[in-house]
Amino acid sequence: MHCANCNAALTEGTAVCPRCGQRVEDPFLGFSMAWYKFLINFALWASAAVGLIRGIRVMRGAAYGAYREDIFLLFPKLKVVSIGAGCVVMAVAFLAVVAAQKLRAMKKSGPMLLLLFCGLNFLAPVALLLLVPWATGGTVGPLDAMNGLTAVSLLESLLLFVINLIYFKKRAVLFRQGGH
Numbered sequence: 001m002h003c004a005n006c007n008a009a010l011t012e013g014t015a016v017c018p019r020c021g022q023r024v025e026d027p028f029l030g031f032s033m034a035w036y037k038f039l040i041n042f043a044l045w046a047s048a049a050v051g052l053i054r055g056i057r058v059m060r061g062a063a064y065g066a067y068r069e070d071i072f073l074l075f076p077k078l079k080v081v082s083i084g085a086g087c088v089v090m091a092v093a094f095l096a097v098v099a100a101q102k103l104r105a106m107k108k109s110g111p112m113l114l115l116l117f118c119g120l121n122f123l124a125p126v127a128l129l130l131l132v133p134w135a136t137g138g139t140v141g142p143l144d145a146m147n148g149l150t151a152v153s154l155l156e157s158l159l160l161f162v163i164n165l166i167y168f169k170k171r172a173v174l175f176r177q178g179g180h
């Protein structure tokens with residue numbers, strides 16, 4: 001793209017022409033924003049909904065099936081860990097909604113909150129897996145607590161963190177509005 005005033009070649013995402021100082025009319029020009037739109041219109045809301053349900057399931061010990069009350073009686077610490085982890089998962093779900101709103105408003109905090117969300121989406125289950133052996137006195141190991149689905153979602157969270165890091169780093173110039 002080129003400056004409308006002096007025709008200098010501009011790098012994509014530039015807000016002001018470095019030669020003449022002319023404001024570039026549309027800083028979105030040259031950027032593909034499809035992923036951004038997908039995130040703020042669908043993906044983050046879906047993540048929040050899934051997170052909310054998952055949080056309630058973790059809290060109630062859904063993974064332990066019909067025996068969850070007996071298991072909780074046997075390992076009282078596991079109940080504490082489950083309730084705590086469930087709360088964290090729901091808080092992370094709420095963060096997805098906040099990140100979507102900040103991204104929509106092009107706030108500088110938007111990409112940061114998104115990365116925080118992705119990071120916590122990865123770290124929270126890892127913390128839970130590591131706390132389960134402690135809570136059960138070693139009866140249940142971290143690998144016993146991890147099923148195939150957990151492994152896939154962990155990998156997915158890590159991948160999303162990297163994708164968003166690269167995507168929003170390239171578009172950092174678009175997210176310059178301060179404030180909270």
Ligand SMILES: [Zn+2]
Nearest residue numbers: 003006017020
């Ligand atoms: Zn210019």
